[in-house]
Amino acid sequence: MISTSKTSLPKMICSILGHRFMRSKQITTHIKEYKCDCCGKEVTTHTNGNVVPLTEDLKVIHQGLEQLVLRRSRKKARRLKATA
Numbered sequence: 001m002i003s004t005s006k007t008s009l010p011k012m013i014c015s016i017l018g019h020r021f022m023r024s025k026q027i028t029t030h031i032k033e034y035k036c037d038c039c040g041k042e043v044t045t046h047t048n049g050n051v052v053p054l055t056e057d058l059k060v061i062h063q064g065l066e067q068l069v070l071r072r073s074r075k076k077a078r079r080l081k082a083t084a
């Protein structure tokens with residue numbers, strides 16, 4: 001009897017050769033999101049510097065943080081324009 005495996009080919013390749021993570025998003029200078037080019041696995045850098053899997057909760061936190069950083073940079077740009 002032949003058993004069918006639910007493991008996809010990209011996941012098998014990554015389990016053998018390792019993931020090929022590419023930076024997908026930079027939230028701050030310290031917090032970045034990475035996505036595997038082959039299987040699509042997403043990870044992020046944790047506050048302690050370790051790399052952890054990117055969960056839905058972390059995605060929401062990163063979106064909020066990204067909006068905060070954008071707002072701050074816009075305020076800073078407006079202040080620079082006003083003083084120039």
Ligand SMILES: [Zn+2]
Nearest residue numbers: 014019036039
């Ligand atoms: Zn992978």
